[in-house]
Amino acid sequence: MALAVTVGAGAGVGSIVFRWCIQTFTRAFSGHADYTAVPGAVNPHVPWLGPCFVLIAPVIGGLLYGPLVNRFAKEARGHGVPEVMVAVAQRGGRISPKVAVVKTLASALTIGSGGSVGREGPIVQIGSALGSTLGRMVKLTEGRLKLLVACGAAGGIAATFNAPLAGVFFAMELILGTFSAEAFGATVLASVTASVIGRAAFGDVAFLDLPAFHVDHVAQYGLFxxxxxxxxVVGVGFSRLLYLIEDACDWVWRGPEWLRPGVGGLVLGVVLLALPEMYGVGYPVLQKATEGGYAIGFLLLLLVGKMVATSLTIGIGGSGGVFAPSLFIGAMLGSAYGTVAHDLLPNTAGAAGAYALVGMGAVFAGASRAPMTAVVILFELTGEYSIILPLMLAIVLATITSHLLSHDTIYTLKLRRRGIDLEGPVRGAQIGTQLVGSFMDPLPSSLRASMELTDAVDLLSLSGYGALPVVDATGRYVGTVTARSVAEALAEEPGAAPTRVGQVAELPTAVTADQPLAQALHALLSAGGTGVPVLDPGHGSPVGWLSHQSALRAVHAIA
Incomplete structure (x- = not known):
């Protein structure tokens, strides 16, 4: 817990330094605190260039951060979150400490010189690197090290958006991929600590001043x-376009990688000259859209422009997040959608700003498939409980639709393109690629669902697995029963306690004989006993038993 507080404090300070760097570089390259607040204005440092300075700013920025990333930390390139996810899932939470420094400078240079990316991905990677470094310094176990990495991510999000709850859910939903009391407690401590430090520096206000939200008519829920x-659809489309443009940049570029951001910056500059609202993160533009400040046609232009500008920034080797661009795209979509709905149904649709807010969360959920984070962060940004119902409805439907349209999220697709499957075997690992059926134990004797618990005690106590399969009267497999669940049942008040095996049987995560061991190990580690039944892939009936010992036999088979 003390380490979680320390990491949260580090992430909070890191957020302050990172935002200061962004503001400093933005003023240096554009002459303004935020160029999108005055799009198309001249740079007072070089007034003779007029608005054309945006052609040069990304080139200079790329020539600075390109060699920095290529020389010291190649993992600092891109949007950051996938690198943290794979570090937790497959590298034991180990992240190089130099990532924090390189990511801070590279991302600040990218955003300050016009790169159309967000600051949440970098601060997640920065905070996670701090957590990993501290954890290894004090020689934490691998499980605790991963948790400290998640604490760094939570603290970064909390301090950046002044959204402590969103930081917690982001860390558990995307970084850890699991929920537990220990993880929740530690990430809350880190998130609160980072938020306190962030609020001391930036004030106790949300980073956006969003309009009031209210639902005027029950029929609006259908529109939401x-x-x-x-x-x-838009979120998945953004994911696909991001990597399509990255592939195009890879195909076109044949020079040294350190020079790629500088040369590619000229193309980005052309986009910024045509649409200066794409400079940097673009929060002033986002806020103006939620207030109804743009016409429908321009909103759609901004939507497409952000997709292209963000994809191009990352494709040429820039460093920055996709969280904020997703919110930006969602705001443009929601505002345009709400305007159309208001024109068609003026007495029912309500204000367009409500749809902009819901669109922000829904597009992010569609791209990342992190529904709880999306709901919580929009709630924290508005501070209005009335947003919850329409927001939950839209975000859940966006998540389900996204899952139907694509197997991967905007984060996991980057890893899969590298040949990394977070749920599959790790390349080069001693255990992972072998099939379960090659190493499973013989199936132990099954228990009848109708058997008295007291009769099952002897069989479970003699079993070496601490769990046994359960079948019904027809011999159909219905789950497993563990020694722990039987012991708990027998300790309850006799009148209310279960009396038969079937009443305490549970269905563990299915493991089939044709599965790789890497996938089956997730089910084995989360099982209540020390083993799980292996099912026939065709009929779903048990054909063997997978235990930790049988999994370890795969190592001897390789040797």
């Missing part, structure tokens, strides 16, 4: 539901 489906 449809918006969730449309937002999922």
């Amino acid at each position: 539901a449809l918006l969730g489906v449309v937002a999922a």
Whole structure:
């Protein structure tokens, strides 16, 4: 817990330094605190260039951060979150400490010189690197080290967005991929600590001043539901376009990698000259859209422009997040959708700003498939409980639709393109690629669901697995029963306690004989006993038993 507080404090300070760097570089390259607040204005440092300075700023920025990333930390390139995810899933939470420094400078240079990316991905990677470094310094176990990495991510999000709850859910939903009391407690401590430090520096206000939210008519829920489906399509489309443009940049570029951001910066500059609202993160533009400040056609232009500008920034080797661009795209989509709905149904649709807010969360959920984070962060940004119902409806539908449209999220697709499957075997690992059926134990004797618990005690106590399969009267497999669940049942008040095996049987995560061991190990580690039944892939009936010992036999087979 003390380490979680320390990491949270580090992430909070890191957020302050990172935002200061962004502001400093933005003023240096554009002459303004935030160029998107005055899009198309001249740079007072070089007024003779007029608005054309945006052609040069990304080139200079790329020539600075390109060699920095290529020489010291190649993992600092891109949007950051996938690198943290794979570090936790497959590298034991180990992240190089130099990532924090390189990511801070590279991302600040990217955003300050016009790169159309967000600051949440970098601060997640920065905070996670701090957590990993501290954990290894004090020689934490691998499980605790991963948790400290998640604490760094939570603290970074909390301090950046002044959203402590969103930081917690982001860390558990995307970084850890699991929920537990220990993880929740530690990430809350880190998130609260980072938020306190962030609020001391930036004030106790949300980073956006969003309009009041209210639902005027019950029929609006139907419109919000449809918006969730449309937002999922846009979110998945953003993911695909991001990597399509990255592939195009890879195909076109044949020079040294350190020079790529500088040369590619010229193309990005052309985009910024045509649409200066794409400079940097673009929060002033996002806020103006939620207030109804743009016409429908321009909103759609901004939507497409952000997709292209963000994809191009990352494709040329820039460093920055996709969280904020997802919110930006969602705001443009929601505002345009709400304007159309208001024109068609003026007495029912309500204000367009409400749809902009819901669109922000729905597009992010569609791209990342992190529904709880999306709901919580929009709630924290508005501070209004009335947003919850329409937001939950749209985000859940966006998540479901996204899952139907694509197997991967905007984060996991980057890893899969590298040949990394977070749920599959790790390349080069001693255990992982072998099939379960090659190393499983013989199936132990099954228990009848109708058997008295007291009769099952002897069989479970003699079993070496601490769990046994359960079948019904027809011999159909219905789950497993563990020694722990039987012991708990026998310790309850006799009148209310279960009396038969079938009443305490549970279905563990299915493991089939044709599965790789890497996938089956997730089910084995989360099982209540020391083993799980192996099912026939065709009929779903047990054909063997997988235990930790049988999994370890795969190592001897390789040797």
